[in-house]
Amino acid sequence: MSPSQITELEAIARAAGHAILTVYQQAFTVEYKADESPLTAADRAAHEVIVTELARLTPEIPVLSEESGDAELQARHGWPRYWLVDPLDGTKEFVSRNGEFTVNIALIEQGRPVWGLVYAPVLDRLWYGGKGLGAWRIAAGERTAIRTRPHREGTPWRVVGSRNHLSRETLDFLAPLGEIELVSMGSSLKFCVIAEGDAELYPRLAPTCEWDTGAAQAVLEGAGGSVTRLDGTPLVYNKADILNPWFVARA
Template identity: 75%
Template sequence: MYLPVISELEPIARAAGAAILSIYRQPFEVEFKQDESPLTSADKGAHEVIVRALASLTPDIPVLSEESDAGVMQARLGWSRYWLVDPLDGTKEFVSRNGEFTVNIALMEEGKPVWGLVYAPVLDKLWYGGAGLGAWRIDEGGTVAIQTRPHEEGQVWKVVGSRNHLSQATLDYLARFGDMEKGELELISMGSSLKFCIIAEGGAELYPRLAPTCEWDTAAAQAVLEGAGGSVAHLDGSPLRYNKPDILNPWFVAKA
């Protein structure tokens, strides 16, 4: 089975990041899709960079991106192996200019991510890995292996949550782990797939997502987290599956 080599994929992610930052550093216009989610020329530019580069690197592996057209969205239902890409995960963070957005690239096999890369252009940090392969972070200090740190009894739960989508259902779910007002839970608000990466490198232990996401939002970061020893599953514990007829994910929990 083909597995990516980071020396081949890192330049693609960084090129997409450069395309995003070229827009981020100047005034830009915001469009809105049918679901009212924002869209910018940075999303489109990063999409073009990644799709073109992946087609050159692995011409036999098709690419599904959040910005793919309807024809690709239909064709992907017949794919068992493909790249799943979110060229700019966290467009709301991009629009608000808080830096908490990422480039997500995942290799999918038979309905699950086997390898993933998450790159944060503003932070200039990159995470990559896959289940059974390990996980790593690349930053100004070099490349280091990362690993989750499961919760220890008696310690405060460190929970990551969405900056824009912290639903009442999520708060109700968290109540079973402790009382936030009593300091039994520490909530770290963060945008995009960075939430998975924080868990993967041991900075938090839990990320319940009881609000909408799409498959391209989670695949790459799930691979990184699983490579670091964590897990992502439905609320009933069953695995998160991909390439479903409905591209929306069900509610899930990511854990160290």
């Protein structure tokens, strides 16, 4: 990914964030999809911004968004390379107005996220990176390289978990670790906290979809971390089922 492309992708994410905040700052209605997940005008507005701008920037690369239709969901199986987008990750956080939601844009090649960008509009923080490429955070106008900090023996495990999906299976997974410091937060921010070195573990033993994880996985892997299934194999993309298996993100 060239510096000029990164600059343009950053601008796309920020434009989507602006569209989200326009809705966030006023009264809005909430609809529910067939799977009972919430949907707002902000999801749709961010989707339109990102899909339109990616088509302009890279017309040769198709786009799959959480708000795409069935045609794209079927066609993706023939795509060796595509953009994977969650225009508003953490709609429940958006609805509850706690600020913990993100814009997510990932580049998938041969089933792996090779580059990703995560933007938190309320925090005005942006993270990007990819495995073998490094990872960076942009905050308060400063661009800083980030790196994970693995767990040190004899200290509590610093664990991030979902505010809305902390399942019994997750608690059982954590039990053998001993002392933990658990921080609950929403959306793909959990990966970014690990990428910055402020946590070490994020076990997800509850449902997610590929667009929920692709961008943040790339950032975390760029910072030296990993995202694997429970058996230790990599979390891969463009599977027959858009749902992810259970996984663990580690520093």
